[in-house]
């Protein structure tokens with residue numbers, strides 16, 4: 001499958017059916033990031049107005065460059081953890097701003113805590129003042145190293161607050177608590193998505209930003225060793241980006257979702273070693289697998305229970321791992337790689 005952004009945006013819009021943001025104004029924190037920029041594309045295509053706020057700590061200008069010419073799109077360079085105001089009337093606030101790669105957890109733990117705690121308060125305050133609907137992008141990391149699989153929203157988690165991942169896990173957990181406090185105290189119309197591993201075009205492969213799928217694809221493309229951490233028996237369940245975006249937008253728009261917390265992801269689980277072998281095979285690469293140390297706190301299994309997403313949102317993932325990989329491979333191999341130094345092991 002060759003990657004074609006317009007075709008994929010149109011597909012999301014088709015699947016959303018009658019659900020539309022036409023005529024609405026949406027503030028997206030982290031709007032230049034992987035997920036934020038996809039959401040921006042869909043909303044602009046639906047004739048909504050988008051205010052994108054980002055400090056480019058991990059988001060990239062290139063993701064939104066084509067939108068800058070559009071009169072319905074504006075960009076504000078700002079760190080969400082510092083207070084801010086928005087003059088125009090806002091109908092929805094989507095709070096996505098945060099670093100999310102495990103390599104960043106050890107480099108920038110304080111930024112991560114601030115973006116998800118101070119940043120969540122700042123974004124919630126905008127929603128409260130504007131009477132806007134608020135979407136918080138939480139994470140499967142709130143479950144930590146889950147002992148209940150597939151993991152339902154009712155599972156309270158198995159998190160080490162002082163571990164290397166604690167900054168992200170606990171900050172997202174506090175972000176969720178903050179959201180529920182704003183529901184209870186100020187009656188803000190809040191919705192919380194617990195996002196499970198998502199991949200696709202625009203996910204970074206480089207340096208400390210690189211997540212497993214883009215890293216493996218670039219390594220395979222360059223016939224470099226594929227760096228499997230641990231013995232590769234740990235699992236993840238990978239959701240293709242267009243499915244994730246559809247789920248998030250459904251959650252933001254559905255009438256019955258106020259105060260709800262919903263897992264959004266794909267429930268097909270795969271061991272990381274098997275993922276590495278699949279990518280080598282799909283790319284017909286000469287790369288070999290090398291095994292490196294497993295990072296501290298790396299969850300052994302991750303798989304969402306997505307029955308609540310189906311019952312409340314009518315959300316089900318549509319794109320298989322192979323289809324998503326094909327599209328991501330097409331995107332990454334077409335871009336050239338001078339900006340993607342893929343550091344083995346880190």
Ligand code: UDP
Nearest residue numbers: 102197211212213215227228229234272298
């Ligand atoms: N991983 C790996 N090799 C890499 C990068 C990641 O084996 O070069 C593993 C990592 O240890 C984890 C899984 O792939 O078990 C997913 O890693 P990712 O960084 O994408 O996100 P996580 O799900 O751990 O937050």
